[in-house]
Amino acid sequence: MVLISALITVYLATVAEAAVTVYGQIPFGQTATGAAAQPTRVVNAFNDTVLNPPPIPNPPLPTAFPLALQRDVASTPGLSTPHVGGGFFGFSIEMSVINQVLGKNSTHLYVPFLNLLSNLAERAGSVVIRLGGNTQEFATLVPELPDGRTFGKEDSGTTQTTRTPAVLYTVDMFYMMSNISAMLPVKWFLGIPFNDSTTWRLQIAENAQRILGDNLLGLQAGNEPDFYQQFGRRTEYSPQAYFTEIGQLIQTIDANPNIPVKNKLVGPSVATGPWTPEVVWETGFIDTYKDRLYALSVEHYPDNNCDAIFRPELGRNKDPQELFPGYLTHASAVDLVRPYLNSGNLAVAAQKPLIMFETNTASCGGFQGISDSYGAALWALDYGYQMAYGNFTHALLHVGGQNVFYNPFTAPPTNMSTFNQWTVGAIFYSTMILAETFGQSNTARIVDLNPNQGNPLTPAYGIYERDVLSKVALFNFVTDPSGNSDLKVAISIPNAGVPGSVRVKYLEAASVSQKFNITWAGQTFGNRFEVDGRLRGDVNVVEITCDRTANACVIPVKAPGFALVFMDSAAAASVGQASHTFATTAFTRLHNTVSVASQVLETSNGHNATNRKKYGSSSKGSVVGNDATGLTLSPVVAHGVAVLIAFAAAGVMLR
Ligand SMILES: *[C@@H]1O[C@H](CO)[C@@H](O)[C@H](O)[C@H]1NC(C)=O
Ligand SMILES: *[C@@H]1O[C@H](CO)[C@@H](O)[C@H](O)[C@H]1NC(C)=O
Ligand SMILES: *[C@@H]1O[C@H](CO)[C@@H](O)[C@H](O)[C@H]1NC(C)=O
Ligand SMILES: *[C@@H]1O[C@H](CO)[C@@H](O)[C@H](O)[C@H]1NC(C)=O
Ligand SMILES: *[C@@H]1O[C@H](CO)[C@@H](O)[C@H](O)[C@H]1NC(C)=O
Ligand SMILES: *[C@@H]1O[C@H](CO)[C@@H](O)[C@H](O)[C@H]1NC(C)=O
Ligand SMILES: *[C@@H]1O[C@H](CO)[C@@H](O)[C@H](O)[C@H]1NC(C)=O
Ligand SMILES: *[C@@H]1O[C@H](CO)[C@@H](O)[C@H](O)[C@H]1NC(C)=O
Secondary structure, three states, X not given: OHHHHHHXXXXXXXXXXXXOOOOOOOOOOOOOOOHHHHHHHOOHHHOOOOOOOOOOOOOOOOOEEEEEOOOEOOOOXXXXXXXXXXOOEEEEEEHHHHHHHOEEEOOEEOHHHHHHHHHHHHHHOOEEEEEXXXXXXXXXXXXXXXXXXXXXXXXXXXXXXXXXXEEEEOOHHXXXXXXXXXXXXXXXXXXXXXXXXXXXXXXXXXXXXXXXHHHEEEEEEOOOHHHOOOOOOOOOOOHHHHHHHHHHHHHHHHOOOOOOOOOOEEEEEEOOXXXXXXXXXXXXXXXXXXXXXXXXXXEOOOOEOHHHHHOHHHOOOOOHHHHHHHHOOHHHHHHHHHHHHHHHHHHHHHOOOEEEEEEOOOEOOOOOXXXXXXXXXXXHHHHHHHHHHOOOOEEEEEEOOOOOOOOOEEOOOHHHOOOXXXXXXXXXXXXXXXXXXXXXXOOEEEEEOOHHHHOOOOOEEEEEEOOEEEEEEEEEOOOOOOOOOXXXXXXXXXXXXXXXXXXXXXXXOOOOOOOOOOEEOOEEOXXXXXXXOOOEOOOOOEEEEOEOOOOEEEEEEOOOEEEEEEOOOHHHHOOOOOOOEOOOHHHHHHOOOOOOOOOOEOOOOOOOHHHOOOOOOOOOOOEEEEEOOEEEEOHHHHOOOOOOOOEOOOOOOOO
16 A cells, blocks of 8 residues: 555656646546546546456355344344444545536536435435545635636645645535435535645535535545655654644634534544554544544545556556456455454444445546446445444445546536436445345344355345344355356244245346346346436336245345345335436426426336335425436526536546
8 A cells, every 4th residue: 555655646746747737627527637647538437348257166156055044133143233324335426526426516416416316315314425535635615716617726735746736616515515405315524624734724614514504414534644644745644643633623623613513523534554543543532532523434445456547657557357356255345344343343332433434446446347347236235234244334435537437327428418328337236225225214233144154255144123134135246147056045034933925136137247237126227328317117026935834935146146135024125216306308398487397206117106205395496407417406596606616627536
């Protein structure tokens, strides 16, 4: 990591040099400017690399195995702390790409993004999103930007190595967030700039609290402070120095009447590069600051693709084909979470959420062929469950622009930005499935079952809600079209306790390398440039009859495959496309006006969708869609906020 960060620093310096004279528009989706960014000219988000699936295991996988579960929490050791709603996966969106993802501004939000969030929110009750990343450190609120420019940047000054162009934004960013939260139960994190710990710039905290109110969950205090010294943000930096700065920040917040809520900080967000979380805990961080903290946080990626993206001339590109099998094993999830088990227990003891604030398949954009594959979706499911088992409360998948491979969702290139031409990455399905797994009861607890004699290709988890077994998650990481590696998992419960039947939803694709034609319970968002954020097709929930005499529910899982078994509830299994979707041009035209419309379009795509209106109303008068690319609020609503949101053209993609 140290070597990597040194390289990144070199890269930053190069970009900073090159970027100073680059103004205005950069290619859509690109988050770095200058000569050093040229190698990413290929639009990585739409890269067509398809890898070979790993070979079929030899000796063959044991395919028929028992899975003995206990019915009650009391007889199930090792369960996580109860999982509180809001899904598990949220998103971390780099500030420099906000207007590629959320919308152009507060009156022009992107419909597919809202529809995707709606599908998460309907399952989980709410969705958490962090706007931030490396670009938050120099982000600056400005009153307005000249010529109504949407993109703004400036030289952030200081030394050569830290001359990262700064993100400029206007107060409209907060209205954008607020308007999203007015339509969907979305909760937000933002970050306090940490580039200058003597003159704290707290406008982001002031405005966020004023405009977002309770929809602001927390404010990140420091982003990957363990890299501050390498990145030249501080000449010398230690966990103790970070601890001291947090104390100073708290004093400054206490003295600021425009930040009425004083206890929303999130830290330490170590990258687990130069520092472990433990070196921060050893400063007394938790005990000293827990009354001021909303949550504890860390950040981590399993690998990085920095050389290939930023220093291709070194010829040190990693080979995704070689790395692919490393993602397709339970060992990946276990190894990633192990360093945080102690932190998980400390967080439980301190009664604080523990959040993986930034993660994805690999930093510096992920790997072609891996990051957008069905295999990555299986990996993210296993990793998410494993984090939940390790007492993380949320994990935020990082979203980049079009020059990354790992996006859960990507807007189309500007020249074809109609509302239904987005692309969903396979890992988006994982976010939806975790949301569905943990549900909205705020009681879900999970245990890693390690079945099949701990075979790393066939992990399984048990999920308990309201103290009883509610779901079982089954994986098969193997790709074997012959059918010889398909699993038959025999679930049993003591005292002939299996129900008469169970319902199963599958995440399906023919191969771990496949990027498209992925279905969750028979429904799909569509392939590349086909997505409007709504699931298509009928929900297909498979009912499996159990053998009560033999005390077994035998669940088939294809190679590859993932199955979510609903043990106790038919209703829970029936959720499909969210009932709450957002208007398209066609819909608003039905209302025959540009000033009155509704954001709510009831659809019957999903099973029982119309029976499940959990939030929102179809009240007319606030929202109007008069543009195929976004949801546009009426001019009346927009009145008074003339400034355009603005973002740096040169957000640096480190992750
Ligand atoms: C995919 O990305 C890799 C790595 O940047 C590049 O070498 C390859 O040419 C790209 N392939 C396609 C089909 O775009
Ligand atoms: C998670 O926290 C619970 C306490 O609620 C604890 O019993 C369990 O061991 C923790 N999980 C892990 C994997 O450490
Ligand atoms: C911090 O960033 C702001 C905005 O880019 C800049 O004006 C300020 O000079 C920076 N401070 C330091 C100490 O780098
Ligand atoms: C939406 O944003 C506009 C600013 O463009 C603001 O006037 C309005 O109050 C916002 N609406 C909500 C519901 O937050
Ligand atoms: C958009 O631009 C790309 C690259 O220049 C081009 O291949 C594509 O055909 C264009 N699409 C439309 C709809 O103009
Ligand atoms: C998806 O599946 C359909 C039907 O099996 C097939 O015709 C189509 O080519 C597939 N699309 C992709 C992108 O793989
Ligand atoms: C759909 O809803 C109706 C009424 O609420 C219910 O009776 C039925 O069982 C539901 N169907 C499924 C598949 O859950
Ligand atoms: C948002 O962008 C749209 C489309 O470019 C524009 O019409 C509208 O005036 C902008 N709204 C604000 C509040 O700047």
